[in-house]
Amino acid sequence: MNTPPSPPLPVSYHPAGRYLLPVPQGMKYAGMYHTINYIHVEETPWERGDRAGQFQELWSEVLETATDKYNRRASLGPSSQGGLAHEDVSKLFGHEAVLLCYANDQGGHNIDVFIALPEHILRITEDCGYDVGEECTDMTDYILDFYRHYRPNWENCSPDSFLTPRGRLEGLEIVDEYVSASSYRPAAEEQLEIVLSMSESYLTRPPGERLSISVFRKALKAHGIELEVVRSRQRTVASIPGRETAFIMSENKNGKVDAQFSAEWASESEANNLDRPRIHIEINCDASAENEALHLWDTVMDSFTSVRNWHESKMKRR
Structure with a gap:
């Protein structure tokens, strides 16, 4: 009998450039690194x-x-x-x-x-x-122009804002961007650590072909690693089409099986299209925490949003 899905957990939103990373209850925001226009x-x-x-x-x-x-x-x-x-x-x-x-x-x-x-x-x-x-x-011309688009805090931000931890950039013509952000559930006496990360970047050339699961499995097997696929499907996240894969990789190390669970989602990206950047989100943990990780994962997948969508939903609630 299939176990019914657990309800989504409450989330807090944290900056990830033109997107917001949802951090489910029980996880901690680790931080963000970003560059915009180099x-x-x-x-x-x-x-x-x-x-x-x-x-x-x-x-x-x-x-x-x-x-x-x-x-x-x-x-x-x-x-x-x-x-x-x-x-x-x-x-x-x-x-x-x-x-x-x-x-x-x-x-x-x-x-x-x-x-x-x-x-x-x-x-x-x-x-x-x-x-x-x-x-x-x-030395100052380019940075001065960049600075004119900077605003402290998120208050009354526009839908085109690029959010930083303590501020935002508005009305800036973006020619390049890279963002990485992460959160984690710390290990405790009766729980294992679970790590969530995301990255987003602007593509200037067409993305390469994705590695098929069969090719991935064959490459792992050559190194003594077994692959069990938990999920492999199309999944739209924040109105962006993409591919979701969840799997367990296990390896026998000196007679002891080491099994790790991972889930990842990759967007269908397009070169030179700010509305279709390359976005990659993943979660990792020991395989024994698979069910807990999937609960956190589905919460993130259902809650991930863009600054534009977040701004529009906020305006509707007024």
Whole structure:
């Protein structure tokens, strides 16, 4: 006899760019990483006490590390050393602000701006190219335009908003984006850890073909891993068509069977289409927690939404 599905759990919503990650009751939000138009935004809450000291400590640590690398790389030549700049740009941003420019580990430069907003410290980091042997120039134009689209908090956000943990970007023309976010149910005396993660990115080229289950099973079997498929079906999530797969992978390790449960959903994405980005959501745990994980999973699948849909539903409730 089939067990009837459990009712969805209550959820809290957390930012995931142009989407909202539902975190079911019993799970904890772990955080979010994101870039938008090749820029990373970081928001640091103010601590009690000396704000000026906290602000200076935050950017000066970055400058100290960058200066140390710059000096150590001097003997390697300008292509390895890069440039180094430090400038007060408070007049440009309307708040106390500091701009740093320094070589990063990918062969380019970071244009790094720290802004002391009343709500929090905003850090905007652009990864950009660098002309070998040239000074850093035109460092603020692109970031200034980006900053004009930034708003602290989510209050009265527009349907096209890109949400960050403590703010949002509105009206920005998006040419590239990447978001990853995660949550987890911590291990306790009578429960196993369950980890949920998602990623979303803008595609500039057509997605490759998905690996079929039969090919996946054959590849695993060659390494002594057995695959049991629990679900394999089309599933529409947040009005986006996609494919859901749930499975158990088991392996005999020194006479003991290690079995892991996973479920994943991948959207049907299209290149150069913001409405059809690549979205991947997955949940992982020990196979003995399969039923609990599926309950959490179905809650997430039924609750996942876009900022636009969330905004429209909020307007209807008014």
